[in-house]
Amino acid sequence: MSRRFVIEAVMVAIYGELLVPSAPVEFIVPYSTVMELYEFQNSPEALMHDPVDDMHVKHKINELIAYLEMPLNRKKIERALSIPWSKSPFILFNDNIAWTIVNAVDNERYGEFLDPIETEIILTAEREQAPILSDQLELIRRIIEAEIPVQVFDIGDFEYAMEEDIFSNKHL
Structure with missing residues (x-):
């Protein structure tokens, strides 16, 4: 059985370890985050601090966009x-x-507490009963503080999140 996670599309481009999971995984991606890929692709602003890393991530974004634009996809x-x-x-x-x-x-369920994309990520996680993977510590903190009934993992804990027994409890 594959693990399921709600995630922003750009995270897959930034974090290469997400592309080599230890078991089958389904990434549930809100469409608005797919549209963000185009914004990142055309933005002169750096996504990463290191220019070499930034160029690599933008290349991965281009590859991801090209793959998603293939006719069947x-x-x-x-x-x-x-x-x-x-x-x-x-x-x-x-x-x-x-x-x-x-x-x-x-x-707008969470008003100004969360931005629209964060709200979509949380609502998707609630609807799909799937945990969120994020590198945004501030978002993780707000989810915990507001006691929003979703599981959330830092991307650095991806391998831990892939472990089978942690899903016995629906919410943390």
């Missing part, structure tokens, strides 16, 4: 965009990685 994504909260069929990256794009809709 594009068609799968477009199917999800017709109805709020609908999901794409699996987009396979390799034998161990599948993406599901969700047409998440921010309903």
Whole structure:
């Protein structure tokens, strides 16, 4: 059985270890975060502090965009965009990685406490009963402080999050 995580699309480009999981994984990706890839692709601002790392990440973003724009993958994504909260069929990256794009809709449930994309990530995690993977410590802190009923893991703990027995408790 594969592990499922809600994640922002750019995290897969930034963190290469997500592409070599120890077991099958499904990344559930809100569509708004896929659209962010295009913003990052065209932005003159650096994503990483080190210029070499920044160039590498932008190259990975370009590869990810190209893969998602392949006709079959594009068609799968477009199917999800017709109805709020609908999901794409699996987009396979390799034998161990599948993406599901969700047409998440921010309903302003968390007001100014979270930005629209953070809200979509949390609402997707709630709907899918899947933990969130994030490198945003501030988001993780706000989820914990607000006692939002979702599991959240720092990306640095990805291998730990992949362990089978941690999912016996639905919420932390």
